[in-house]
Amino acid sequence: MHGPAPAMLVLLPSVAELSMRCLLVADLHYSLPQLDWVAQAAHRYDVTILAGDLLDLASMVDFEAQILVAQRYVRKIAASTRLILSSGNHDLDAPGPDGEKIAAWFGDLAEDGVVLDGGSLVQGDTLFTVCPWWDGPATRERIEAQIAADALRRPARWIWVHHAPPKESPVSWTGKASLGDPELAAWIERYAPDIVLSGHVHQSPFVRDGSWADRIGSTWVFNAGHQYGAPPAHIVIDTQVGQALWISAMGLQAVALDQPLERPIAPLPRMPEWFMATLEAGPTPA
Numbered sequence: 273m274h275g276p277a278p279a280m281l282v283l284l285p286s287v288a289e290l291s292m293r294c295l296l297v298a299d300l301h302y303s304l305p306q307l308d309w310v311a312q313a314a315h316r317y318d319v320t321i322l323a324g325d326l327l328d329l330a331s332m333v334d335f336e337a338q339i340l341v342a343q344r345y346v347r348k349i350a351a352s353t354r355l356i357l358s359s360g361n362h363d364l365d366a367p368g369p370d371g372e373k374i375a376a377w378f379g380d381l382a383e384d385g386v387v388l389d390g391g392s393l394v395q396g397d398t399l400f401t402v403c404p405w406w407d408g409p410a411t412r413e414r415i416e417a418q419i420a421a422d423a424l425r426r427p428a429r430w431i432w433v434h435h436a437p438p439k440e441s442p443v444s445w446t447g448k449a450s451l452g453d454p455e456l457a458a459w460i461e462r463y464a465p466d467i468v469l470s471g472h473v474h475q476s477p478f479v480r481d482g483s484w485a486d487r488i489g490s491t492w493v494f495n496a497g498h499q500y501g502a503p504p505a506h507i508v509i510d511t512q513v514g515q516a517l518w519i520s521a522m523g524l525q526a527v528a529l530d531q532p533l534e535r536p537i538a539p540l541p542r543m544p545e546w547f548m549a550t551l552e553a554g555p556t557p558a
């Protein structure tokens with residue numbers, strides 16, 4: 273009859289279970305300095321998301337050679353973090369079962385624990401649904417089925433990874449037009465995921481009326497944008513702190529995930545404390 277009352281000990285999820293720190297980058301377009309940066313930064317994050325266009329169809333480097341090098345980077349990154357890799361339009365190398373192009377070179381990486389197109393990841397109280405680039409109706413229908421299936425087991429937080437951002441959003445605005453995906457916009461309206469992680473429209477965060485963050489209903493949508501050199505423009509999400517932080521050549525901005533989105537998003541004068549702790553934490557990678 274000694275010791276603390278049992279009620280003191282039960283059932284509160286630990287901070288470790290609730291806390292998840294994610295790194296989002298996309299559109300690296302076979303930039304080796306950016307791949308090197310991700311490879312050395314990824315160990316600080318529970319989950320790292322490469323949301324499409326790892327390769328570059330317009331590069332001088334032979335596409336097959338790009339694939340071999342990219343696979344090596346992906347394996348290296350996957351050794352230090354939980355890695356999600358979704359395809360973008362620059363990643364498609366071969367026809368899939370329906371004759372539509374897919375990132376067939378992703379296939380081997382499943383053995384390295386990478387969560388790929390069509391896959392999902394449960395991390396704590398969060399479900400990630402990882403969508404391929406859809407190059408035709410068959411792949412689009414597979415995404416629809418994938419989302420519908422994951423909706424049935426939706427936990428506290430549901431995050432989609434989808435290279436193209438939704439149409440008619442600041443995160444898909446080029447400065448002249450929206451290059452977003454109307455289908456994704458409809459799926460967001462229907463299922464209201466908590467967060468959608470995308471890329472694809474490189475200039476959105478850097479042009480007037482564009483942004484790295486948007487809110488569609490209750491859904492947060494992010495696109496870090498593209499810049500040259502290392503580090504790539506990137507977004508860090510911390511579920512415990514409840515913030516998404518955008519880091520780019522434009523400086524720092526953050527949004528509070530449990531608050532309404534207010535525009536313009538104010539720049540931060542300095543790195544937030546919680547993020548400084550991230551930078552200092554963790555072992556130095558080999």
Ligand SMILES: [Zn+2]
Pocket residue numbers: 299301325360362472473474
């Ligand atoms: Zn791109």
